[in-house]
Amino acid sequence: MFESLPFVSVCQSSADAEKLNIFAALQNFYARKGALHVVEIVSNLQRKFKALWTYTVNLKQLSEYLNLSQTTVSRALNGYPEVNENTRNRVLKAAQDLNYRPNTRAKGLATGRALAIGHVIPVSNQHEMVNPVFGDFIAGAGEAYARAGYDMMLTLVPDQEEVRAYQDIKARGTVDGIIVHGPVINDERIALLLRIGLPFVVHGRSTDVNLPYSWIDVNNRGAFERGTQFLIELGHRRIALLNGLEHMDFAFRRRKGYENALRNHGMSPDPALMRSEEMTEVYGYRAAKEMLARDLPPTAFVCSSIITAIGVRRAVHEAGLVLARDVSIITHDDALSYLENGDDVPIFTALRSSVRYAGGEAAEMLLSLIASPKHAPKSRLLEAELIIGRSTGPAST
Amino acid sequence: MFESLPFVSVCQSSADAEKLNIFAALQNFYARKGALHVVEIVSNLQRKFKALWTYTVNLKQLSEYLNLSQTTVSRALNGYPEVNENTRNRVLKAAQDLNYRPNTRAKGLATGRALAIGHVIPVSNQHEMVNPVFGDFIAGAGEAYARAGYDMMLTLVPDQEEVRAYQDIKARGTVDGIIVHGPVINDERIALLLRIGLPFVVHGRSTDVNLPYSWIDVNNRGAFERGTQFLIELGHRRIALLNGLEHMDFAFRRRKGYENALRNHGMSPDPALMRSEEMTEVYGYRAAKEMLARDLPPTAFVCSSIITAIGVRRAVHEAGLVLARDVSIITHDDALSYLENGDDVPIFTALRSSVRYAGGEAAEMLLSLIASPKHAPKSRLLEAELIIGRSTGPAST
DNA sequence: GAATCACTCCAAAGCGCTTTGGATGTTTGA
DNA sequence: TCAAACATCCAAAGCGCTTTGGAGTGATTC
Structure with missing residues (x-):
């Protein structure tokens, strides 16, 4: 039918x-x-x-x-x-x-709003490394966007073309605002974006920029001061710093914190024990291996990344030393989902601050900035938590 | 004047x-x-x-x-x-x-094209982990998009809402095509996307889906067969597999490769030596620790991720054993930029395949698919390279 | 009883671009 | 010499939505 x-x-x-x-x-x-x-x-x-x-x-x-x-x-x-x-x-x-x-x-054309947020990732030719933190940050932010009905756009910007790229983003109107990643010291992008008039939130801050802008950052200086002090109180005197690239603002602040702690205890930073490089495993391994071979080797390491700390651990083992007994390690820990620092008992004593959480907060901040553009810039300083793990102990030597 | x-x-x-x-x-x-x-x-x-x-x-x-x-x-x-x-x-x-x-x-409204590509990342509630591979893949793809003048959009899709989400993406018209991440066995999304008529390329494949679709994948089965065979030829007989979650297609294929190699040499897979979990460091550590405590411990491990391999290494050290001499490790290596496997001398013997390269190729593939929609689906199988590092040696026991 | 009002709904303009279907003048070809 | 064939340009329609400025009802008010 x-x-x-x-x-x-x-x-x-x-x-x-x-x-x-x-x-x-x-x-x-x-x-x-x-x-x-x-x-x-x-x-x-x-x-x-x-x-x-x-x-x-x-x-x-x-x-x-x-x-x-x-x-x-x-x-x-x-x-x-x-x-x-x-x-x-x-x-x-x-x-x-x-x-x-x-x-x-x-809808966007009619309303003038794009209902999308841009994430701008600077890529430099020298440093091909993708920030490992990025995935987790995005995951945190993405949830916030989804809740608000916003899309998320990604743009890779070669650092020579920054000015052009940001103008482009504004003019082409694909996003209502952006999150700025990887701020360096005295970052030009901030002034540029203020001039362009594109709402933005910086993940991190920029030393030497005295303009009003919105940011969310970890208290890097405070965290590293605290961490270094922790080692000093355990009796360590030769404490090495394996930092990230120090033109990056976060790394610069971490060094300041480290140096502060030393000076507060009457010690002065020893350049031979301080490194600043891309935070890889091999970097941690090499630096530690070299330093441990010195006449007066460091008894403790402060690392800017858990990956670098893993490299240090490898060097420590290879030198026949035992972690926490012979050599202590303390590291920054972004609480990355695929690099958790142990579970109930942390592997490394760490300064922990979830980058995923930061991503969510940054997104919320930007969304509210877009909703009420007249408001003054917002900022948020997150404190890193000191987690005692099994990589630190009293100084032996 | x-x-x-x-x-x-x-x-x-x-x-x-x-x-x-x-x-x-x-x-x-x-x-x-x-x-x-x-x-x-x-x-x-x-x-x-x-x-x-x-x-x-x-x-x-x-x-x-x-x-x-x-x-x-x-x-x-x-x-x-x-x-x-x-x-x-x-x-x-x-x-x-x-x-x-x-x-x-x-422009998009007038032309009907969005000049944007979407990346859809499934997020499940049980597994909060962000795929560590993602950042590098994006970096590779991003370059290709930038060259072609395309934007990149990210969408996090909770796995219960897949159907809705993909329809949404198509209907809202924000992208011209998408890259599908994290395919599982018999992945429903493929049929859905074909029906919807949204161009797509899968990063990976989906066993049991017999539809014509475009994909780019590593020869996971082949790689793990090769790797396992390599260990067998070194005299290993008790070889453990620390795999990723086996509903994921890549992990399923890796197990097949591992089992093939064993069978080809007259051995049968021992369930006690096979694990399938989210590929974290702690997973590697725990699994290895347990297995090494057995009466007949494995003499070699095959890992699905370098992060897991690092965990295994930790357990090996802790057990007082020496890598390559007492226990061998071979791992898959996505050549992530922030997790390089050593430099001149690789840390781990590995099956290497750059995920960043795959990202670039996937992007090119999708762009050409969009440019000429009438063409048949394309696919590309990448071979992983066997890299001999310092984590493998002849079987001792 | 006229004026006002609240409630619903609509026609049409406009967002910034592409693209169709000419219009206008200039060459060319037989 | 006249038509056909360029070579250049333009007005206007249209992409799918929002939003302005009413219009048409009844109901209420004075």
Whole structure:
């Protein structure tokens, strides 16, 4: 009997949205005739059809289907008050049924907002390394964006082209604001972005920039001062610092903290025990190996990354020494999901601060900045937690 | 003398684009009067002004500035032939001068293309871990996109909402195609995306899906077969496998490779020596610690991740054993930039395949798929390289 | 009974771009 | 010499949405 019904033509029709319209029309038609069993059949077919096909309608089609103007439908969907509640419900149901999704580009063009946030990652030619912290930061931020209905855009910017790139981002209008990653000392981008007028939040800060801008950062100086002091109190006197690249603001601050702690205890930093490089495992291994071979080797290491700390551990083992007994290690720990520092008992004594949490907070901050642009810049200083693990002990030598 | 010139008003004018117009007008004005030194002055001012301010014009303003229609300007900029070469050059110069950038949303709306690629990262509630591979993959892909003028969008999709999310992506029209990350065995997303008609490339493959789709993958089975065989040839008989989660396709294939190698040499896989978990350091440590405490401990480990291998190394040291002499480790190595496996001498004997390279290739593949949608799906199988490092040696026991 | 008001709804303009379908003048070919 | 064939350019429509400025009802007010 199915062949005799008009739905055969439905299935041959080309546009999906049209098919759905026809299904609806069929139901109306038979309903008006009182042929409820046929309505039932059509409705079942429609359901199966829906499960199988993936169609989409636009506002115009939706409004035609509803016999309403686009204005009313748009208002109903966006929660404006000048719509009858019955009408609104009809609209919402139809939008659901017809699988309506507003086109982002059109919406953006009409409203002037992009409903997207950009993440700008500086890539330099010399240092090909991708910041390992990035994935977790993004994960934290992504959740916040998703909740707010924002998209997330990524842009890799070669550091020679920064000015051009940021102008581009602003002018092309693909995002409403950006998160600035990897700030260096005296970072030019901040002044640039303020001038351009693109809302932004810096993940980190920039020493020597005296402009009002929004940021979220870990108290790197404080953390490293605390960590170094912890080692000093355990009796360590020769404490090495394996830092990240010190043109990066975070690394600069960590060195300051380290030096502060030494000076506060009447010691002065020994350049021979201080390194500043890309924070890899091999870097930690090599630096530690060299230093441990000195006449007066360090008895403790302060590392800027858990990966570097792993390298130090390798060197310590290789030298036949025992961690915590012969050599102590304390490291910064970004609480990366794939590099957890042990579980109940931490492997390394660490200064821990979740970068994922920071990502979420940075996102929230930026979103609220975009929502109320007149507000003064916000900032947030996170404290790293000192976690006692099994990599530190009293100085032996 | 400057105060007497009209440019004072220029600097008070509000719209930046307008200012530039006035500068240009000023120059024309004085040029026509023959006052070339004033033209010079204005031009200098303009240059300084440009360096300091960041303005942007849209097509309309640009075309008014040029006394041309928007049509002609658009065509000139997009390389259409029906424009006089002189006109085109004038347009290009003006676009440069006025710092014109086409609005992406408008362009996208008009052309129907988004000039953006989406990366969809499944996030599950149970496994909060962010794939450490992701950053490097993105870095590789990002370069390819930048070259082609594409943007990159990130979407975190909770795995319960997959169907909805992908429909959304298609309907909202923010991207022209997507890269699918983290395929599992019999991954539903592939059929879904084919039905939706959104171009995509899978990073990895999906066993049991017999549909034509595009993918790029490492020969995981082959690599692990090779690696295991390498250990067998060194005399190892009790070889443990510390795999990733085996509902993930890559892990499933790795197990197959491992088992193949064993069987090919008349051995059968021992469930007690096989684990499948999220690939963390602690996982490697714990599993190795337990296994090494057995009556007949394994003499070698095959790991799915360098991070896990590091955990195994820790357990080996802690047990007072020596790597390569007492226990061998071979691991998969994604050649992550922040987790390099040593330098000249690799730390671990490894099956190496650069995920960054894969990212670049995946991106190129997707872009060409979008450029010519009629083409058949493409695929690419990358071979992992066996790198002999210092973590393997002949079986001792 | 006219004026006001609240409630619903709509037509049309506009966001910034591309693209169609000419219009205008200039060469070319037989 | 006249039509056909370029070579250049433009006006206007359209992409899918929001939003302005009403219009058309009844109901309420004075």
